[in-house]
Amino acid sequence: MPSLSEETKGRIDHLEPGSVIGIVGGGQLGRMMALSARYHGFRIGVLDPTPDAPAAQVADFQETADYDDLDAIKRLADRSDVLTYEFENVDADALDQVRDRVAIPQGTDLLRVTQDRVHEKTFINRHGIDTAPWKQVDGLEQLDSALKELGMPAVLKTRTGGYDGHGQAVLRTKEDLQALQARMKGRDFPPSVLEGFVDFAFEASILVSGNGKDYVTFPMVRNEHRHNILHMTLAPAQVEPEMADRARDMALTLADGFKLAGTLALELFVMSDGGLVVNELAPRPHNSGHYTIEACSMDQFDAHVRGIAGWPLPNPRLLSPAVMVNVLGQHVAPVRRLLGEHPEWYLHDYGKAEVRTDRKMGHLTVLTDDLEQTAKDLEATGCWSDLG
Ligand SMILES: Nc1ncnc2c1ncn2[C@@H]1O[C@H](COP(=O)(O)OP(=O)(O)O)[C@@H](O)[C@H]1O
Ligand SMILES: [Mg+2]
Numbered sequence: 001m002p003s004l005s006e007e008t009k010g011r012i013d014h015l016e017p018g019s020v021i022g023i024v025g026g027g028q029l030g031r032m033m034a035l036s037a038r039y040h041g042f043r044i045g046v047l048d049p050t051p052d053a054p055a056a057q058v059a060d061f062q063e064t065a066d067y068d069d070l071d072a073i074k075r076l077a078d079r080s081d082v083l084t085y086e087f088e089n090v091d092a093d094a095l096d097q098v099r100d101r102v103a104i105p106q107g108t109d110l111l112r113v114t115q116d117r118v119h120e121k122t123f124i125n126r127h128g129i130d131t132a133p134w135k136q137v138d139g140l141e142q143l144d145s146a147l148k149e150l151g152m153p154a155v156l157k158t159r160t161g162g163y164d165g166h167g168q169a170v171l172r173t174k175e176d177l178q179a180l181q182a183r184m185k186g187r188d189f190p191p192s193v194l195e196g197f198v199d200f201a202f203e204a205s206i207l208v209s210g211n212g213k214d215y216v217t218f219p220m221v222r223n224e225h226r227h228n229i230l231h232m233t234l235a236p237a238q239v240e241p242e243m244a245d246r247a248r249d250m251a252l253t254l255a256d257g258f259k260l261a262g263t264l265a266l267e268l269f270v271m272s273d274g275g276l277v278v279n280e281l282a283p284r285p286h287n288s289g290h291y292t293i294e295a296c297s298m299d300q301f302d303a304h305v306r307g308i309a310g311w312p313l314p315n316p317r318l319l320s321p322a323v324m325v326n327v328l329g330q331h332v333a334p335v336r337r338l339l340g341e342h343p344e345w346y347l348h349d350y351g352k353a354e355v356r357t358d359r360k361m362g363h364l365t366v367l368t369d370d371l372e373q374t375a376k377d378l379e380a381t382g383c384w385s386d387l388g
Contacts, residue, residue, distance in 0.1 A: 026047070084104075107258075
């Protein structure tokens, strides 16, 4: 478990406009970060292996190389005043090797904690916050004993590298377990965690942003996943103020634990008895926070940029309730076809060259006073009917 003792050394008091922010990762989160950085007056460099990556299209320069290419990270560091990242599977050791060249206000222990489910859950539990019951599992025998303890159904997840449900297996029955055992025979068992299956009422999330000293939260929102990928976010979550306050306290507790600079997302399970369980953390802006671009006085990307720049953070205000829906590869054509009839759709396109099924290509946000009706209206267009 990384200590967090060294984590204030990469901080800057106040990054001046004109300074260069280097972003490791050039996807949509990096793109929206870069757009924010741009209007705050910063310059932007991006490290991504794909030429003309989404973020690079709106940046000043791109280093075209793998995320873990140390020479490329050094080149990016040398051309930047501050480094940040748009995803958590960045090589923390590689970043540590450039800390004498560039400020890394988020630190690298935030990465080490959030990229490993064992460290992450340990950190969360240590701060008095609930997760699903879980056990570290490093082999088939341990899986057996963990299953005896936690019971079925349970979810087996790799410690590192998972996203959008990849690296996960739900074990509901003995047959599921036998199938998994057969699949794993003779193969290396990846370091994993087993989680008890959480019978949640719905999923939610909350974002918190910091500048290393002060922390602000965004409203708790309600999320709907389809096939393990976020489909829709309703903002706000429409829960009792007491529950929203609890979510806020959890977010602030973790932010303080990390001495957070930048934006952090907490994915939550909301139980029918009102309990709140943290599913996982993301040390970056989050898909469920895209609604903040149109619906809040400061969006999650602005908050991230201001936070790593050491600027003060205003309390983000929700200016209007909103629905955000993802545009995956299979939704691009129908959404574009219908766009002309929907002036209320604030469509964002990530500029990805290759359209693939289930690939996040864009999203759209609708400001509304009736979240349920707007969600229904969106579904009724048929654009997302493949998701069932
Ligand atoms: N312990 C669990 N119990 C019930 N559902 C779960 C559990 N863990 C994950 N899920 C479901 O799978 C989704 C993806 O899991 P998550 O841990 O967030 O992985 P990823 O890194 O792929 O987002 C969650 O949003 C939730 O819908
Ligand atoms: Mg998740």
